[in-house]
Amino acid sequence: MDIPAVSDSSWTESVRPKFHGSARAMFPVVLKGLFLTIITLGIYRFWYMTNVRRFLWNNTEVDGDFLEYTGRGVELFIGFLIAVAVLVPFYAMLFLAPLYMGAEAAAVAQGLYGFALLLLAQYALYRARRYRLTRTIWRGVRFQQSGSGWGYAWRSLLWLILTVLTLGLAYPWMRAGLERYKMTNTWYGDQQGAFSATGGQLFWRTLLVWLAALVVIGGPIAFVAGMEATGNIGAASPAHALILVSVIGFIVLVPVYWAVEFRWWANGCSVGPAAAACDLGNFAFFKVYLGYLGVALLFGLVVGAIGLGIGFALHSGGVLEGMAAQARPPVVFFVAFGAFYFLVGLVFAALWQVFGVRPIWRKSFESCEIRGLGALMAAQSVTPEANAFGEGIADAIDFGGF
Amino acid sequence: MTTTGTAVFFDGLTSRRQDVHVALEHDLLILRPDGSRLDVWPYDALRELSAPDGMLRLSREGGPPLARLEIRDAALAGDVRRLSPRLGASLVAESGVTRKVVFWSLFAVVSLTIFGFFGIPQIAAAVTPLLPWSVDQRMGRAADVQLRAMLPTGPGDFECGAGSQERPGREALDRLSERLSDAAGLPVPVRIIAVRSEMVNALALPGGPIYLMDGLLQESISGDEIAGVLAHEIGHVAHRDGTRHALAAGGTSLVLGFVIGDFVGGAAAIAIAQAASEASYSREAERDADMYAVGLMKSLGADAKAVGTLLTRLTARDREDGKAAEDKEKKDQAEKPEAKDEGGSIMDWLSSHPQTAERQSAIDKAAGEGPTTPIMDAADYLALRRVCGPSR
Incomplete structure (x- = not known):
């Protein structure tokens, strides 16, 4: 890979970030990480995640200089241990409550636990964001997040209640409110972030997607349900094929919605004098999914062919019949089957990282222009970086993502 | 004989990007374009950090933690590598940790499996x-x-x-x-x-x-x-x-x-x-x-x-x-x-x-x-x- 010559951006020009990580460079990182993750029953995943982030950050270039990720696997691991310490008694109570309580008391207790878990999840989400930001360095200055995890958790809970009460109508304003909290608490050195996008904008921009979803997804389901309710069609009539329309509609509309929302979000973000302007296409994320689907399908075909070949070889060799005659097939059979299953799952997961996560990362960055970057001069913030708790509970609850 | 080349320097205090010259003498000298001395980094304090391909990203042990010297000139990077005895110290320590993690995790997995399938039913x-x-x-x-x-x-x-x-x-x-x-x-x-x-x-x-x-x-x-x-x-x-x-x-x-x-x-x-x-x-x-x-x-x-x-x-x-x-x-x-x-x-x-x-x-x-x-x-x-x- 060639490093581009140092660009000399003038103060007014806008700068487009660039991502240089190729699939070929990422594949070994992912495959090795996933393999070690499997044989250590998941313990290695903190180091794996760290390596993937390093790859993504290290290959992201903004105005000639690359991002740096300074997080370490051991930090995430310690965070995980803390989360286990907090969550295990919690889960144990959840598991034992129905045994020692009456049915009603157990239901109430489980409801309360669910509520607490939701709050904890939001807290963890915010803390995880803080961890990632404080481990992100650009031009020798680190990002930082102020605000409090519990403050964010309560805010998101109140917003969630409001959204439920308004049957989802408040959702765009919830997104805007929470993003505003996150961005105004985001710092690049001593430069504060801001969020200028509004819930009203998101509402109008996504209205069409929601309406399309109502027609394409809700329509066929309502039609078929109506027909079934009136007894006009049997168990498996051609009308049921309409459900396929719903499924396809869902597959297309979710990434489209995601892209529209991302564009809205990115356009609202700024740090100090630098503001983003995003021109992500409506179908950009959908294309990523389509690409991944194609690659996965191809791999699936190869695996299927290999599986058939092995099956045929065993069959013609009389091995299968020999096993069927025995009461207990040899353990080797199960071990081999298990190993094959693991290997295939491993490659599928790796393919998702390389052909799903990587292009989404790339498009998220490359679709944004940053204006006023030349005027952004930050001094190192005096606040220390987030402690070594890593992402703690967020990892144990597992939110995925970056 | 001294080697020189260009690099990018961040002082770790501000986000100012400085195009500098690097001279490899008894220490690594970081020089402004006009030739004045900006900083001096001893070779045994240099640490390599993870970086994109084709770049040597250095920090200085004991200096400002986020001060960075980024060398994209392959020849200069090669000379720095040769001169710096403890360049890989942080990376080596890290891979040591990784090996320990993998080994002990495997061990724990075996123990847990035995406990899970035999101990818990007992x-x-x-x-x-x-x-x-x-x-x-x-x-x-x-x-x-x-x-x-x-x-x-x-x-x-x-x-x-x-x-x-x-x-x-x-x-x-x-x-x-x-x-x-x-x-x-x-x-x-x-x-x-x-x-x-x-x-x-x-x-x-x-x-x-x-x-x-x-x-x-x-x-x-x-x-x-x-x-x-x-x-x-x-x-x-x-x-x-x-x-x-x-x-x-x-x-x-x-x-x-x-x-x-x-x-x-x-x-x-x-x-x-x-x-x-x-x-x-x-x-x-x-x-x-x-x-x-x-x-x-x-x-x-x-x-x-x-x-x-x-x-x-x-x-x-x-x-x-x-x-x-x-x-x-x-x-x-x-x-x-x-x-x-x-x-x-x-x-x-x-x-x-x-x-x-x-x-x-x-x-x-x-x-x-x-x-x-x-x-x-x-x-x-x-x-x-x-x-x-x-x-x-």
């Missing part, structure tokens, strides 16, 4: 007798609610015996269960529920409730056979097999599931492994339940050999019918994984039933010879067969 077996029976009953009630929602049943109530045509059958079943329950004398009442299901199966929930599927009723040829199956299930209740099993499964999944965390695929492996360990675990439990049933039947003066005859007949018929029956069996299994599987398929190994012939001979041996009286009269048996409505 603990569950030791703990179960200490628990009050009310725990079994609560578990049974919870399972009852879930199963009622899950099991596919024919038209009508889940439980047979409510309709006017079904009432005589219900009464016959109640008489039978009262006799069995009295003879068993468990600390919890045994409640037998005729389930409107075509599945050829019967199952005991922890703490008393026993499901008797209509499908099994229709396969029987005598009241003794039904009583034998029920006695076997009462044996599971008496031995608290369900409770022990739920505790063990819950404990294992809690321990292993939490360690595995989010990783997809591991859960499936555990499930396969658990099913396998369940089969070997259940074999003993099944034999014990058989022996319990034989004792119960003998105490009632009924034919104890009937405990196994229904199962034996189903197995034999299954083998004779060959393909057709196997297909039906597979269909049954697809509908309900717990359906009995006596077919000679690979999955037989994973099924929870020991070899039928072996079981029957053990039952026959324990049953002994001697006069027996049928447990219910012909009229009661016919009524019982119709507990889920007129025969199909």
Whole structure:
């Protein structure tokens, strides 16, 4: 890979970030990480995640200089241990409550636990964001997040209640409110972030997607349900094929919605004098999914062919019949089957990282222009970086993502 | 001879980017474009950081933690590498940590696996007798609610015996269960529920409730056979097999599931492994339940050999019918994984039933010879067969 010559951006020009990580460079990182993750029953995943982030950050270039990720696997691991310490008694109570309580008391207790878990999840989400930001360095200055995890958790809970009460109508304003909290608490050195996008904008921009979803997804389901309710069609009539329309509609509309929302979000973000302007296409994320689907399908075909070949070889060799005659097939059979299953799952997961996560990362960055970057001069913030708790509970609850 | 080249310098205090010259003398000199000295970094304080391909990213040990010198000139980077003795110290330490993590994780996985599959069932077996029976009953009630929602049943109530045509059958079943329950004398009442299901199966929930599927009723040829199956299930209740099993499964999944965390695929492996360990675990439990049933039947003066005859007949018929029956069996299994599987398929190994012939001979041996009286009269048996409505 060639490093581009140092660009000399003038103060007014806008700068487009660039991502240089190729699939070929990422594949070994992912495959090795996933393999070690499997044989250590998941313990290695903190180091794996760290390596993937390093790859993504290290290959992201903004105005000639690359991002740096300074997080370490051991930090995430310690965070995980803390989360286990907090969550295990919690889960144990959840598991034992129905045994020692009456049915009603157990239901109430489980409801309360669910509520607490939701709050904890939001807290963890915010803390995880803080961890990632404080481990992100650009031009020798680190990002930082102020605000409090519990403050964010309560805010998101109140917003969630409001959204439920308004049957989802408040959702765009919830997104805007929470993003505003996150961005105004985001710092690049001593430069504060801001969020200028509004819930009203998101509402109008996504209205069409929601309406399309109502027609394409809700329509066929309502039609078929109506027909079934009136007894006009049997168990498996051609009308049921309409459900396929719903499924396809869902597959297309979710990434489209995601892209529209991302564009809205990115356009609202700024740090100090630098503001983003995003021109992500409506179908950009959908294309990523389509690409991944194609690659996965191809791999699936190869695996299927290999599986058939092995099956045929065993069959013609009389091995299968020999096993069927025995009461207990040899353990080797199960071990081999298990190993094959693991290997295939491993490659599928790796393919998702390389052909799903990587292009989404790339498009998220490359679709944004940053204006006023030349005027952004930050001094190192005096606040220390987030402690070594890593992402703690967020990892144990597992939110995925970056 | 000194080497020089260009680099990019960030002082770690501001985001100002400085294009600098680097001179490799007795120390690494960082020079401004006008030649004045900006900073001096000793070679043994240089540390390499992770960076994009083609870039050497340096920090200075003991300096501002975020001060960076980025060298993109391959020749200069090569010279820096040669001159700096401890360049890779942080990266090397990190890979050492990684090796330790992988090694000890593997070790922990082995320990946990052994504990999960052998230790926890042992603990569950030791703990179960200490628990009050009310725990079994609560578990049974919870399972009852879930199963009622899950099991596919024919038209009508889940439980047979409510309709006017079904009432005589219900009464016959109640008489039978009262006799069995009295003879068993468990600390919890045994409640037998005729389930409107075509599945050829019967199952005991922890703490008393026993499901008797209509499908099994229709396969029987005598009241003794039904009583034998029920006695076997009462044996599971008496031995608290369900409770022990739920505790063990819950404990294992809690321990292993939490360690595995989010990783997809591991859960499936555990499930396969658990099913396998369940089969070997259940074999003993099944034999014990058989022996319990034989004792119960003998105490009632009924034919104890009937405990196994229904199962034996189903197995034999299954083998004779060959393909057709196997297909039906597979269909049954697809509908309900717990359906009995006596077919000679690979999955037989994973099924929870020991070899039928072996079981029957053990039952026959324990049953002994001697006069027996049928447990219910012909009229009661016919009524019982119709507990889920007129025969199909």
